[in-house]
Amino acid sequence: MAQALTEYITGGPWEVYSYLFQEKQRIIVSFNVNRALQDQHDDLPHCARLLVYAPIEFVDAEGLPDGDILQPLAELEDKIMEILAKHNIACQFVGRLTYNGVREFIFQVDPASLPHFHEITDEIIHRSPLEMARKEELGWRFFDENIRPSLPMWQQIQNRHRLEMLETAGVDLEIPHQLEHFFSGTAVQLLTIANQLQQDGFQLVSHQNSQLTLALHNTYLDLDSLTDLTTTLHNYAAALGASYEGWQVNEQMSN
Known part of the structure; x- marks a missing residue:
């Protein structure tokens, strides 16, 4: 059951693209293809973004995390998905942004699960050895404007x-x-x-x-x-x- 829910949360298939901004800084965008192909989104109307800040010594010239920080970031992502699935949170992981020393995990959350999502992610942020923050807004605007490919x-x-x-x-x-x-x-x-x-x-x-x-x-x-x-x-x-x-x-x- 937990495995099936984890697979739903992470969705699939996924794709990735990248582009430069401010001339030399690169943004890498990974996204849920099925969500990107939707003309409109009729579910999970709350956007929650978990931001992880890489230490400056592990950020390369293009602003991307590198070196010894990559494995901890991957393990943190897996742990977040595992915990959300374990607690049966009605949400979906729809995008990942990497830029300027930041890794963002973008979720769309069902309103009924939002209080529990807050409790769980508050605990994740508190326990994380890396600096983290959470940003939120209503709707799919952030996904459509910042994740969905042009x-x-x-x-x-x-x-x-x-x-x-x-x-x-x-x-x-x-x-x-x-x-x-x-x-x-x-x-x-x-x-x-x-x-x-x-x-x-x-x-x-x-x-x-x-x-x-x-x-x-x-x-x-x-x-x-x-x-x-x-x-x-x-x-x-x-x-x-x-x-x-x-x-x-x-x-x-x-x-």
């Missing part, structure tokens, strides 16, 4: 999976490659895309019926740069009423 972040997630597959297949990610980008739409839409992107350095590979393939040479497979590119292509195609369908490496033409 279009570029969904693109980043898809690109990361593709890069991981390529690396597993033995593709050298350190050298530039030719990427083929795929679009679908009407003949007029695709002709407009082809004409514009060829002016921007793309080369026409094929244009048949409702499908268009364009190639871009000397593309480095850096996740952030690749995400900027694919997001731009997605937005450009969408503005014309067409669709950007993704990319692949043309290994025969890669350097």
